[in-house]
Amino acid sequence: MAKITYRDALNQAMCQEMERDERVFLMGEEVAEYNGAYKVSQGMLDKFGPRRVIDTPITELGFAGLGVGAAMAGLRPVIEFMTWNFAILAADQIVNAAAKMKYMTGGQYDCPMVFRGAGGAAARVSSQHSQAFENWYANIPGLKVVMPSNPADAKGLLAASIRDNDTVIFIENEMNYGDIGEVPEGEYIIPLGKADIKRVGSDVTLIAHSRMTGYALLAAEELAKQGIDAEVVDPRTIRPLDEATILTSVAKTNRAVVIEEGWRFAGIGAEISARIMEKAFDDLDAPVARVTGKDVPMPYAANLENYALPSVAEIVEAARVVCNRA
Amino acid sequence: MTTKNQEENQAGITQEGRFYSAERLHAMHDMMLYIRRFEEKAGQMYGLKKIGGFCHLCNGQEAVCVGMEEASEPTDYMMTSYRDHGHIIARGSDPTAIMAELLGRAGGIVGGKGGSMHMFDKEKNFAGGNGIVGEQVPIGTGFAFASKYNDDKRVSITIMGDGGVNQGAVYESFNMAALWKLPVVFVIENNQYAMGTSLSRASAETHLYKRGISFKVPGIQVDGMDVLEVERKMAEAIEHARSGKGPMIVEMMTYRYRGHSMSDPATYRTRDEVDEWRSGRDPIVRLQKQMIEAGLSTEADFKQKDKDIKKEVVAVAKAAEAQPEPDLSALWDDIITDEIPNAYPYPRQVG
Ligand SMILES: Cc1ncc(C[n+]2csc(CCOP(=O)(O)OP(=O)(O)O)c2C)c(N)n1
Ligand SMILES: [Mg+2]
Numbered sequence: 050m051a052k053i054t055y056r057d058a059l060n061q062a063m064c065q066e067m068e069r070d071e072r073v074f075l076m077g078e079e080v081a082e083y084n085g086a087y088k089v090s091q092g093m094l095d096k097f098g099p100r101r102v103i104d105t106p107i108t109e110l111g112f113a114g115l116g117v118g119a120a121m122a123g124l125r126p127v128i129e130f131m132t133w134n135f136a137i138l139a140a141d142q143i144v145n146a147a148a149k150m151k152y153m154t155g156g157q158y159d160c161p162m163v164f165r166g167a168g169g170a171a172a173r174v175s176s177q178h179s180q181a182f183e184n185w186y187a188n189i190p191g192l193k194v195v196m197p198s199n200p201a202d203a204k205g206l207l208a209a210s211i212r213d214n215d216t217v218i219f220i221e222n223e224m225n226y227g228d229i230g231e232v233p234e235g236e237y238i239i240p241l242g243k244a245d246i247k248r249v250g251s252d253v254t255l256i257a258h259s260r261m262t263g264y265a266l267l268a269a270e271e272l273a274k275q276g277i278d279a280e281v282v283d284p285r286t287i288r289p290l291d292e293a294t295i296l297t298s299v300a301k302t303n304r305a306v307v308i309e310e311g312w313r314f315a316g317i318g319a320e321i322s323a324r325i326m327e328k329a330f331d332d333l334d335a336p337v338a339r340v341t342g343k344d345v346p347m348p349y350a351a352n353l354e355n356y357a358l359p360s361v362a363e364i365v366e367a368a369r370v371v372c373n374r375a
Numbered sequence: 376m377t378t379k380n381q382e383e384n385q386a387g388i389t390q391e392g393r394f395y396s397a398e399r400l401h402a403m404h405d406m407m408l409y410i411r412r413f414e415e416k417a418g419q420m421y422g423l424k425k426i427g428g429f430c431h432l433c434n435g436q437e438a439v440c441v442g443m444e445e446a447s448e449p450t451d452y453m454m455t456s457y458r459d460h461g462h463i464i465a466r467g468s469d470p471t472a473i474m475a476e477l478l479g480r481a482g483g484i485v486g487g488k489g490g491s492m493h494m495f496d497k498e499k500n501f502a503g504g505n506g507i508v509g510e511q512v513p514i515g516t517g518f519a520f521a522s523k524y525n526d527d528k529r530v531s532i533t534i535m536g537d538g539g540v541n542q543g544a545v546y547e548s549f550n551m552a553a554l555w556k557l558p559v560v561f562v563i564e565n566n567q568y569a570m571g572t573s574l575s576r577a578s579a580e581t582h583l584y585k586r587g588i589s590f591k592v593p594g595i596q597v598d599g600m601d602v603l604e605v606e607r608k609m610a611e612a613i614e615h616a617r618s619g620k621g622p623m624i625v626e627m628m629t630y631r632y633r634g635h636s637m638s639d640p641a642t643y644r645t646r647d648e649v650d651e652w653r654s655g656r657d658p659i660v661r662l663q664k665q666m667i668e669a670g671l672s673t674e675a676d677f678k679q680k681d682k683d684i685k686k687e688v689v690a691v692a693k694a695a696e697a698q699p700e701p702d703l704s705a706l707w708d709d710i711i712t713d714e715i716p717n718a719y720p721y722p723r724q725v726g
Contacts, residue, residue, distance in 0.1 A: 142510070153488055
């Protein structure tokens, strides 16, 4: 296994799939000649040429819809949004077209495609460039939502998403692009809908996705020092959710904290805690706790930004509360 | 100009140098009349509350549906808005399946999942049937992208209304299509109204064929009440796109006789205005006159034809109505292709 960055792992997945399947192409703003706004598509234009790696005008709604049409016509588009903040302009094509097409056409047309790009909070870019949207898309039948938390998952999940025959919302995290980790070489696929236990523990289950998985692991280390043995579960696929892995963990620990970077109200944590309540009520020794982003638009000032986001300390505190150790 | 003509000893009509055989003219006429009678039947069924929801008829616009279809290849892609019955009938899809869809029946063309606004027929390369105004325009551009990617010379015929043309997605599409020389013909069905809003109340530039100027997309205006002109100009536009020259805009001047949808009494238009189009420019009457003048048919023949078509449509409605509603299990079909059985929301389950 080689140690590579999260960004290079994504690049490997796309190259691997484009070599394997002639119908796969990458389209988005600055993906070709500029090598990607975050350099995820570095070198891909040279490798595959302008037919398959395509720079677009700044026209999110337009190229998202073009992708939908191309997918309906039999291609396998990978549509990059520079960030998911800008994908809001394309929401109609994602929600009203891609997600509905199979159903609305009585199964005649599919939209096998990936919409991907950076989501979540970036650093010091204020309200419009720092937000989590996974709950928006996770609410919609017809979509799958995938969020890798480390380089190996980035590669395996993106490759699986490109092979998947449905529309996949693939949300990367800008703050993770430079993370380095062991990534299998060659073809590597992680099936969608499978959670991963990132740390085994017995006292409390920390459920966290994307960048928050790293925070949960740091919190687990801190908790270990305090004598609390935390298990960290990373759903990896948000929709559909491998709740069995979560419920099995909760059956063992009897306590759970759900962590997400996004806002609390109607967030992913709300859904996961509701499922734990519905399915594992008798396993619980304490109410499920949630650690989320504060209910504010993201501010610019460093101290305010830090305060707006979930912190390792907050996760530690929440775990102590559910373990009656606060 | 229409003249009586014998080309290669064949009966027919030559208009602006283009020859149409008697056989082809009859086919075009019959198809327009079929669409007219089908829409009337749909209106009737709606009145009887057998069709629900939104239902948009295209009476008056039949020449656009039929002329375009005549000019295109079956392998060309076509997509439009919710005013889609006429287009999909002209494409050659099964009218019983279309009527069954209107009635929400199991044998509907999309299995009863779409209704009036969402007619699709993949086998006929008919891709909707879109209820979001303008949404089909980037999608149609994507079909054209696929043609270019595969180099298979198929043209995407992407239709929108005079209201739809004001959506931003349309201009994003014009730009990409021109930039990448995609084989797409953008057809604007200018029926003068978007719901109750007349063209001049919504558009600063009312010559819609000029809307591509900023993107170097050439445009032409066509009398959409003349099926032969529609066919001829569409053939040129399609050839332009197919030959690799990029997109083209075709503005079809047309008129819908009925309200926007079944709930619209259309009080925003004067009787005189409607009459002027209806009795003065009707596309079916116009072709009938041309054919009678050219000695290709008679008034009596057309009367008989009309009777036959009405009968056919009645039979279609009957057959569609006799179909069962979709099985309740169909609720869960066709949402996801690669279902993941052990993940929540679980396929085909409430909770
Ligand atoms: C995005 C969006 N906005 C509004 C509507 C409601 N709506 C449905 S049809 C219509 C008028 C469209 O008129 P036009 O494009 O001229 O097409 P026509 O109905 O004349 O065929 C409107 C406003 C919609 N379906 N989608
Ligand atoms: Mg209109």
